[in-house]
Amino acid sequence: MRAPALLCALPAVLATACTAPLREEINWNRVDLARERTAIEAFQAHDQKLQDVGWKLVRGNAGICARTIPAVGLQLQDMASYGSPAIARRALGLARDFAVQTAAAESPAGQSGAFRPNREIAALSGTDPNQWEAGARFDWERLARAHDHVDAVLADRGALTVAFADGGEAALAPVPVCATRFELMGEGRRAVADGNRVVIGIRFPAFAYPEDMFAGVVAHELAHNLLGHSDWLDHHGRRQGNVRRAEREADRLMPWLLANAGYDPEAALRFMQEWGPRHSGGILRERSHDGWDERAEFIAAELPAIQALLEESGKADWSVHFRREIAPLPAASSEQGASAGG
Incomplete structure (x- = not known):
């Protein structure tokens, strides 16, 4: 629910994206990349607040709720979910589509210090989600697939290894939380x-x-x-x-x-x-x-x-x-x- 509407609602990031033709024809001279990045970061700040609070709630009640899952508190972003993947990639300085969105402050991902916003991701436990087919824009299904993949890896292997495009790598061990995800709508x-x-x-x-x-x-x-x-x-x-x-x-x-x-x-x-x-x-x-x-x-x-x-x-x-x-x-x-x- 979050990704398809994201850039339609943000003030800078593709204000005309929702009415633009599906095929991107970008006049880069008219794109203010600093403004685009600022808009994305403003959205991420709201999302960070939601994820921090959500994590405390599902972690603190994990010993009581009926259904728990292993989790690390990591949220991803996929450039294909933006109104213009090309503008989003350039605004964030990415070559690939997947990057860190948020890491809940008290979660394994947040405490590791490795998951700063917009850090580019090359693989999730050996699987490169950038290679999965995606639509031209507003494709939220690939991002959902990536989060489902993370959940499956944690359930099956009890750990997640993330390879970053800058050559770094981080291994995360999950903890049990109540089974609920938290998502921010762009409007x-x-x-x-x-x-x-x-x-x-x-x-x-x-x-x-x-x-x-x-x-x-x-x-x-x-x-x-x-x-x-x-x-x-x-x-x-x-x-x-x-x-x-x-x-x-x-x-x-x-x-x-x-x-x-x-x-x-x-x-x-x-x-x-x-x-x-x-x-x-x-x-x-x-x-x-x-x-x-x-x-x-x-x-x-x-x-x-x-x-x-x-x-x-x-x-x-x-x-x-x-x-x-x-x-x-x-x-x-x-x-x-x-x-x-x-």
Whole structure:
């Protein structure tokens, strides 16, 4: 979802890419490469914030969630996913298509120090993704294939070796995390979850909030995945009342997930108090959600139990102590999801 829209939304990188003909005919005299690179780096800064927060959440809750995968916290980028691969390559100084996008700060990739943004990649455990066929532009499928390849290598071999175009190499050992990816959309103001991913639009207002409050919205979306809401809604129907119950559960689980990730669980409440009056209140609010003040009350009601558990054991084990409002399906699939946006 991230790559195809990326350059349509960025202010500099191919502002006309979405209406340009498929075949690239570039007048390089009219291309401001410095501006293109600045736009890419601005997108990466938002993505870095999302990946850092997402990693803390899935890593901190890995001992509790039902499904975990081995991960290293590495995100790639593929020039084929840009509106003009040629301009993107030149702006970033790349000869190939694949490079580092982000490395989550506390992940194996982030801690290695080898995965600086835009470092060109030659191979992933012996496989060169640059050799895979790709479309002329806006091809997100090859990038998804590369991430799937990394996941498969980590699951099968228990390690990932990355060869860089500059001759360097880095070996990474994974750690278990809750099975969810985090993706930044190049446009939009919404946050959604589809069971395998949390996807947030670059214009979502909470990007401007302090990290712990921004983590609240990421935790809300992650909660949908961890609680299997989409499967439940598919089974029981997506009537307004059912959706509201799922949204309420996701709100209530927010502070639990934050606490296990090392954040102050009260940041979930502060997020709702900041975001709600501006974006979730009044007569125009979505009826699939409770009013923001009610949502804040539901979040606040979870805090005493979380604090008691943290003092007792240092962990807020929501798999045991969180009160479900909906009965989970007997065998929840990995294809889960829900709409959120607060």
